[in-house]
């Protein structure tokens with residue numbers, strides 16, 4: 001289980017004078033589902049493109065499937081399935097024509113069967129002649145996934161594969177991802193959804209080009225050293241603004257009828273909350289910080305050098 | 309470097325064909341451009357314009373000069389708009405209000421009576437030489453017709469009765485009508501071939517599908533040539549349309565070997581496609597590709613000898629023109645169609661086209677971006 005499928009270090013990428021990815025180091029093991037998270041514009045797509053040879057890193061080194069990311073991008077492409085963030089199949093080709101084209105590009109011997117199987121699995125048998133451009137957003141995503149699985153890659157790079165996909169399809173998608181992972185395929189997937197992040201074996205959190213945290217979900221939460229309390233009751237309405245002013249409180253997040261209040265300085269946080277409880281009489285209890293608390297904390301504590 | 313794969317190349321080819329078939333607008337352009345252009349230019353070839361406005365500067369009214377003017381009118385080629393003085397005549401010509409000014413010098417009637425050929429000055433607005441060609445040739449014959457009944461046996465026809473001086477103003481070297489069809493063939497191919505392929509790759513880039521294409525093992529050579537081939541067929545269809553029209557509608561003579569003509573056309577098409585696909589890989593978007601196409605198209609029109617006689621251009625312009633494939637193509641096609649030239653006479657014009665193609669392809673493969681940088 002310890003074979004590293006992706007092992008890169010010191011990857012840098014500039015666009016003009018914007019430093020978009022800074023010293024990225026990433027290690028992904030075989031068969032692992034690796035979540036890639038970070039705010040918009042943090043460099044996720046850029047990083048993924050560098051891994052599969054679509055962008056040349058300015059500096060850095062490493063291997064992907066045992067091949068040099070800088071020199072062997074042609075060989076890497078053959079074994080990688082890359083699903084782009086924006087739909088990038090051909091709108092003016094039908095479903096079957098798109099899949100057929102991709103299969104030809106990868107030189108598949110059993111092209112016809114593979115395409116037919118993919119269409120059956122998608123459940124699009126009746127619509128195989130429909131133009132891809134006329135599919136709904138969610139169906140486009142599913143077609144794109146099917147197309148990048150077609151040549152049975154050993155590594156999948158999925159860039160926000162479930163954006164705009166309905167909950168049922170999203171669940172099916174993750175079932176499929178786990179099935180593939182069990183079969184030994186390695187998957188790097190970027191996402192903005194917390195529930196998806198929690199389904200990954202391990203995570204990396206990147207912001208403004210910097211890798212801020214990585215590890216299992218529990219490790220990421222633990223490493224933030226957050227203390228989180230939940231305030232519940234009828235009087236929480238309008239309380240968030242006041243809480244933010246108090247010392248020791250770094251983060252206030254609303255969860256329906258409750259507020260999550262977090263901070264890294266446990267003593268100061270407890271003191272501030274005690275005054276609040278004394279004033280309002282609300283019930284206040286410590287809870288385990290969630291992944292979302294951790295991420296929002298991470299995001300707030302990194303200055304944005306790019307000025308987004 | 310990955311080896312060239314025929315299977316992948318075929319895949320790209322099939323994809324291009326399917327996309328082309330679905331793209332109604334492009335398809336319409338492919339067939340529409342030659343037909344519309346041919347019809348527009350074709351009328352100029354076919355029509356022998358008559359009733360051209362003509363001003364007369366009459367310094368010597370008399371029976372012969374009147375007879376001459378009447379004969380001109382009767383020929384149907386000239387509509388006499390009036391008698392004017394020299395200054396007015398020049399102004400009329402300059403403002404394009406008349407096509408011709410005919411000047412009868414003092415002593416015209418007397419000289420004619422004495423058997424001394426008088427000078428008759430005809431100034432023609434030859435900016436459009438095709439418009440004046442027919443009328444001028446009629447003018448040449450007019451002398452004999454006008455005076456034969458009045459001066460029987462006075463002069464043997466060996467010596468002309470009138471010293472006809474024709475000044476083709478604004479365009480001294482007339483272009484013959486048959487130039488137009490071969491020229492048009494070259495111009496249409498240049499425009500459609502460079503433009504279509506120029507858009508081919510930038511379209512992928514603009515739609516974001518380029519990223520998908522790049523993520524596959526397809527190599528630049530496969531992509532470029534795979535995208536070129538469908539357009540070769542289109543070019544051949546266009547040429548056939550033009551040749552059919554030339555033969556059956558405009559009666560252009562075809563003296564040479566058609567197979568040879570198609571071989572030359574094929575080379576020319578490939579040169580233009582190579583250029584288009586190179587533009588396509590340099591340009592960032594479709595608009596840039598379009599601008600590059602027109603940047604190339606204009607000198608091709610102007611400096612190749614299509615619009616203006618090649619030999620009349622200054623040396624620097626000829627040097628530029630000699631680089632352009634269209635220049636050589638025009639000579640080749642005229643040579644084959646009108647003069648019936650054989651293969652041995654064509655090489656001097658073929659190698660410059662091949663050299664152009666090789667140079668452009670080298671640039672194209674160098675600039676093909678294998679990444680999204």
Ligand SMILES: Nc1ncnc2c1ncn2[C@@H]1O[C@H](COP(=O)(O)OP(=O)(O)OP(=O)(O)O)[C@@H](O)[C@H]1O
Pocket residue numbers: 015020038039040041042043044045046047085306680681
């Ligand atoms: N081709 C490019 N040229 C210039 N700047 C670029 C280019 N591609 C990306 N960038 C910039 O790089 C930064 C990172 O972009 P990237 O697409 O990697 O972010 P992301 O993490 O994928 O964001 P999102 O979550 O919105 O998809 C952004 O500031 C973006 O503007």
Ligand SMILES: [Mg+2]
Pocket residue numbers: 044045046085159
């Ligand atoms: Mg992105």
